[in-house]
Structure formats: structure tokens, C-alpha cells
Amino acid sequence: MAAASSIAEDFDDEFLTCQICFDLYEDPKLLPCFHTFCRKCVEGLANNSGGTKFKCPVCRSDVKLTSPAFSGGVNKLKSNFYINKLLDFRKLRQSKTSQVQCQMCESHNQAAAVCGDCIKMLCNNCVTAHRNTKELQNHSIITLYDLENPTARSRYARQIHCPKHKDQRMTFYCEPCECLVCIYCTVDDHRAGTNHDPKELEKVAPKYRDSIKGQMKKTKAVVSQINQQVENMDMELTATAQNCDQVERDVRRHYKKLISKLQQEEKEMITKIHKNKRDRKDELIREKDKLNRELDETNKGLTFCQDILDRDNKTELLFLRQQMEERLGQLASQQTGNMTSAGHTPLTFHPSNLLQVSLGSLGSLSELVDFSIDVERPAVESLPCSVTVTADTVGLTGGDVAPQIEVTSPQGKTTLIQTTAHTSPPLAAGKGQTSRVRRVWGVEWRPQTSGKHTLRVCMGDMKLSSHTLYVGSNNPVLRFGQKGSQQGQFDRP
Ligand SMILES: [Zn+2]
Ligand SMILES: [Zn+2]
Ligand SMILES: [Zn+2]
Numbered sequence: 001m002a003a004a005s006s007i008a009e010d011f012d013d014e015f016l017t018c019q020i021c022f023d024l025y026e027d028p029k030l031l032p033c034f035h036t037f038c039r040k041c042v043e044g045l046a047n048n049s050g051g052t053k054f055k056c057p058v059c060r061s062d063v064k065l066t067s068p069a070f071s072g073g074v075n076k077l078k079s080n081f082y083i084n085k086l087l088d089f090r091k092l093r094q095s096k097t098s099q100v101q102c103q104m105c106e107s108h109n110q111a112a113a114v115c116g117d118c119i120k121m122l123c124n125n126c127v128t129a130h131r132n133t134k135e136l137q138n139h140s141i142i143t144l145y146d147l148e149n150p151t152a153r154s155r156y157a158r159q160i161h162c163p164k165h166k167d168q169r170m171t172f173y174c175e176p177c178e179c180l181v182c183i184y185c186t187v188d189d190h191r192a193g194t195n196h197d198p199k200e201l202e203k204v205a206p207k208y209r210d211s212i213k214g215q216m217k218k219t220k221a222v223v224s225q226i227n228q229q230v231e232n233m234d235m236e237l238t239a240t241a242q243n244c245d246q247v248e249r250d251v252r253r254h255y256k257k258l259i260s261k262l263q264q265e266e267k268e269m270i271t272k273i274h275k276n277k278r279d280r281k282d283e284l285i286r287e288k289d290k291l292n293r294e295l296d297e298t299n300k301g302l303t304f305c306q307d308i309l310d311r312d313n314k315t316e317l318l319f320l321r322q323q324m325e326e327r328l329g330q331l332a333s334q335q336t337g338n339m340t341s342a343g344h345t346p347l348t349f350h351p352s353n354l355l356q357v358s359l360g361s362l363g364s365l366s367e368l369v370d371f372s373i374d375v376e377r378p379a380v381e382s383l384p385c386s387v388t389v390t391a392d393t394v395g396l397t398g399g400d401v402a403p404q405i406e407v408t409s410p411q412g413k414t415t416l417i418q419t420t421a422h423t424s425p426p427l428a429a430g431k432g433q434t435s436r437v438r439r440v441w442g443v444e445w446r447p448q449t450s451g452k453h454t455l456r457v458c459m460g461d462m463k464l465s466s467h468t469l470y471v472g473s474n475n476p477v478l479r480f481g482q483k484g485s486q487q488g489q490f491d492r493p
């Protein structure tokens with residue numbers, strides 16, 4: 001329902017169209033929510049939903065009828081005066097261009113006016129007849145001629161007649177009954193007394209006009225409150241958007257930083273691994289060269305001695321005996337220098353767990369742990385010797401779990417020995433810090449047999465660096481008796 005436009009009370013068909021049947025209103029009824037529909041359309045709505053109540057199809061508010069629609073409940077709804085007036089104007093205007101007959105007489109004359117009392121189109125003759133008839137003289141009439149005259153338009157109105165005294169206008173208002181009544185009613189059904197108090201419209205209307213004005217003032221206050229709330233919502237919308245944008249920026253910045261930090265750590269770690277690989281390779285090649293030289297010298301010494309034995313020249317043998325024995329002894333004992341050479345400490349990678357990451361310890365995302373085993377020499381069968389494990393770690397260590405040592409005897413039998421901490425675990429490194437920490441664990445070990453043992457550091461499932469150790473015999477007789485048969489037995493007494 002569009003608003004009627006301009007002061008001239010011009011109207012368009014859309015404003016006069018019912019939003020249920022999409023036709024011009026036919027006996028328009030005003031719902032409590034101020035929406036208007038044709039009487040038949042409202043009846044249809046009511047009957048479709050049980051007869052006494054329905055929802056306004058425009059605003060969904062509930063409408064209750066005092067009696068079922070089919071027994072006239074819709075009659076209690078007020079007619080829309082203003083729409084009726086505009087419909088009258090529309091019909092009158094149509095008579096300018098098309099055939100609209102007088103509804104008052106049988107003449108079939110073209111209509112030239114409309115009567116708001118008779119609610120009928122009038123021909124010119126009937127307009128004259130109205131003016132000349134005492135009972136019709138005060139009827140509210142507007143002619144086609146006056147239709148564009150604003151004063152005439154505003155003066156014209158549909159009149160309500162008393163349902164009981166049909167020719168009487170409702171010119172009184174009975175306040176206790178809250179209804180319009182006619183002058184006859186004021187001495188009849190609504191005679192002034194304890195229950196009735198009919199007053200002329202002109203006298204009571206201003207009072208109700210003021211009271212409605214007062215109520216409108218309160219309603220306007222609600223409008224400003226709602227406006228304020230809408231404004232608040234707008235502010236909140238803006239604030240929410242700004243807040244989310246800011247947080248998004250923060251998140252992006254943070255993760256960008258984390259990613260670059262991670263990439264940097266990865267790069268550093270890879271560099272370290274590459275360096276380790278190079279160093280280790282160099283070291284191993286040096287070691288290997290040295291061993292090859294030793295092997296060469298040893299073989300030469302053996303060949304020299306073998307040649308003498310082969311030649312079987314007793315004089316030569318005895319002449320060189322002391323020198324050969326010294327040299328052979330030297331060659332045999334040189335091996336003891338390699339006996340305890342430490343095995344490789346493998347590089348290990350310890351991915352950090354989520355808790356560490358959430359603590360912000362990027363440094364612990366991975367760590368390089370460098371374990372080494374040292375044995376207090378000499379290791380002798382049945383005698384206690386102390387074994388220490390040293391770990392140089394970058395970043396956090398895996399808690400305070402002490403490593404175990406897996407010992408493999410010459411016979412291939414393996415046993416696990418638990419170490420205990422000699423130094424306490426380091427405190428968790430602060431955010432973003434990496435620290436190099438040295439930790440030492442130790443255990444007293446009593447080897448059961450002599451010969452070549454392999455010691456290996458175990459952290460959980462991980463087997464780390466290994467160390468080869470020759471355990472000396474505890475029996476000097478046996479040691480000499482088996483001279484030369486086992487390298488370990490050449491260990492210093
Ligand atoms: Zn309708
Ligand atoms: Zn409504
Ligand atoms: Zn007529």
C-alpha cells in the first residue's frame with residue numbers, strides 16, 4: 001500500500017489496491033495493525049484459519065475477531081474511510097472519460113457527482129434534486145467540477161448513518177459506550193444518565209485529539225530509542241568488522257613470523273647437518289688413512305719377521321731377535337690406541353611436541369643431540385668401572401629421562417644398564433631462545449667377560465652413539481698364556 005501522494009490528495013491505483021486480491025479495494029476494512037484489505041479478502045483469511053483469528057498477511061500480527069467471520073465478525077472491523085473517499089474520487093474521475101451511470105435515478109444519465117451520505121454516483125438532475133429536497137440538502141456531495149478543488153475535496157466525506165435510525169448521521173459520541181450515536185439515540189438507547197453520556201462530536205473530539213497526540217508523543221520516544229539502537233548496531237557492525245580485520249592481520253603477521261622463523265631454523269639445522277656430514281667425512285677419511293698406514297707398517301713388519309723365519313738363519317734370527325720382539329710388541333700394542341676409539345655419535349632429530357610449540361619454544365621444534373660415552377679405563381673383567389654419558393643438546397632435552405646403555409658382549413649377549421643423572425635437567429628455554437646444554441649421566445658397570453664389547457646409548461626406542469671397548473682379563477696367568485690371541489689382553493697391566 002503506497003502512501004497517497006501530495007496535499008492535493010492525488011492517488012494512484014497501487015494505493016487503492018488490495019494486497020490479497022490485487023484488485024481495487026471493495027469495502028476496505030482496517031485491521032488493528034492499520035493494514036487494509038477488502039472485506040471479502042479478510043473474511044477469506046479468517047475462515048481459512050478457523051473463523052475468529054488470523055495473521056495479517058503483511059505484518060504477521062495476530063488479528064482476533066469478536067465473533068466468527070462467517071457470522072459477521074468482519075463487520076466489527078472499521079471501514080477505511082479515507083480509502084473509501086479516494087475510491088469515490090477515482091470513480092467520479094472515471095466518469096470524465098468513460099460511461100459511469102447515475103446510481104440514484106433510472107435515467108441512465110452520466111454521473112457528475114458522488115454523495116457521501118447515499119454512497120451513490122449522482123447525475124446532474126439528482127444533484128439538483130438533492131439541493132431542492134430538505135432531507136437531502138445536508139448530504140455530503142462533491143461534483144466532477146469540484147474534484148480538483150482542494151477545499152471541496154477535503155470537505156467531502158463518507159458519512160456514517162445510524163444502523164437503527166437509517167437516515168441519521170452519527171453526530172454524538174457516547175463516552176461510556178465508546179461509540180458514535182445519532183441524535184435519536186441520545187433520547188433512546190443512549191439517553192444521558194448513569195450509563196450513558198452522549199456528547200456532540202465537536203465537543204469531545206478535541207479531547208481525544210489531544211489524548212492521541214499525547215500517546216503519539218510516547219510512541220515517538222520509542223522511535224528515537226529504536227533509532228538509537230539501530231545506530232548502536234551500526235557502530236557494533238563497524239567495530240566488529242574492524243576488530244576481526246585487526247585480529248586477522250595479527251594472525252597473519254604472527255604466522256608469517258612463525259613460518260619465517262621455522263624456515264630459518266630448518267635452514268640452520270640443514271646447514272649444521274651438512275657441516276656435520278663434511279666434518280665426519282673428513283675425520284673418517286683421516287682416520288682411515290691413518291689406519292691404512294698402520295696396516296701397511298704392520299704388514300711390512302710381519303713380512304720382515306716372516307722372511308727371517310722363512311730363511312731360517314739361526315744367527316740372523318738371534319741377532320735380530322730382540323729388535324723383532326720389540327718391534328712386534330710395538331706393532332701389537334699400537335692397536336690398543338684404537339681399542340677405545342669412540343664410535344660415531346649419530347646426529348638425531350627430535351621433533352618438538354605441540355605443547356612445546358604452544359609454549360612458544362620454537363627452538364625446541366627440533367634439536368640436535370650429541371651423545372658420547374666415556375669409560376674410565378682400564379675396564380677389567382669382574383671389576384667395576386664407571387661409564388659416563390654426555391649429551392650436548394641444542395634447545396630443550398626430552399625431559400629428564402636418563403638414557404640406558406646397551407652392552408653387547410663378545411659372545412653377542414646384550415644387557416641394558418640404566419644410568420642416573422649427574423647434572424639436573426635444564427629449565428625450559430625461554431620464548432624464542434635456544435640454548436646449548438650439556439648433561440651428564442653415569443653408571444658403575446662391572447663387565448662379566450673380557451674382550452670386545454659394544455656400548456650403545458639408548459633413549460627410549462632410539463639407539464644413539466656406540467662405543468667399542470676392550471675389556472681386559474682379570475687373570476694375569478691367562479693373560480700371558482693367551483698372549484697374542486686376543487688384542488684386549490695386551491692391555492697395560
Ligand atoms: Zn481484496
Ligand atoms: Zn498488518
Ligand atoms: Zn440521477
Ligand SMILES: [Zn+2]
Nearest residue numbers: 115117118139
Ligand atoms: Zn445523498
Ligand SMILES: [Zn+2]
Nearest residue numbers: 162165182185
Ligand atoms: Zn440512532
Ligand SMILES: [Zn+2]
Nearest residue numbers: 174177190196
Ligand atoms: Zn451509550
